[in-house]
Amino acid sequence: MVIAAADHVPSAEVFFGLQRVEKRFGALNVLRGVDLAVGQGEVVVVIGPSGSGKSTLLRCVCLLEPIEKGEIWVEGVLIAVGTEEKGGHEADRAAIRRMRREIGMVFQSFNLFPHLTVLQNITLAPRRVLQLPRSEAEEQAMELLERVGLADKAGEHPSRLSGGQQQRAAIARALAMQPKIMLFDEVTSALDPELVGEVLRVMRQLAEGGMTMLVVTHEMRFARDVADRIVFMDHGVVVEQGLPSAMFTNPIEVRTRAFLRQLLEGQ
16 A cells, blocks of 8 residues: 655545654654555554554554654544644644544553443543433443443443453443544553453454554464554664565564564564
């Protein structure tokens, strides 16, 4: 999939795309000219060593972090432009607000409100942001809880749930905003091994349902079985990307081969 030149809207095939994106934290250059395009319904898994810029990439896509250079497009709409860009496009503020609602993100930490029940956690944003009536928000929430296997936990507070259950509740909360894109940032890394599978099953179901997904993970079996494409990042750049079959059996770049060898040996 080819990203259009930076002075043109990306092609209709690109659901969302990053063009020459740079991000710094002080003197640390975390993203160094990242180009990435994701098609509608595509599941892209991003892998790479710690500190390679994977999580920062997701935070830039969901507009939690501003970018210094480059552009981010969603459905042909420019939603972010580098703060150092001169004479370039201006991102539409109304479009940014709209797109924030359409990008769901699930973090490593569950970030559920401890004083609210699971049902209240899930209905809070739809009621306040989407202005859904309570009855409609709760009906939708119960459907989502059924979908992630937590219908019987609707009245519980997060402290009464296991880590895997809390993460599934966090996924349901993100889905309650009816996003077009789901971003997952190492969502199983804080879980005990026996709880990882229940979260990955929900993510597999989303992928099978056609959800557009950008996933940062070290779960190589999930990446191999579910991803449409694997992206390997290191030192803030996309080093290599391709089909899982090619990336896992015959990666081209030396850095990719070394990373996968070390990771797979560890598993």
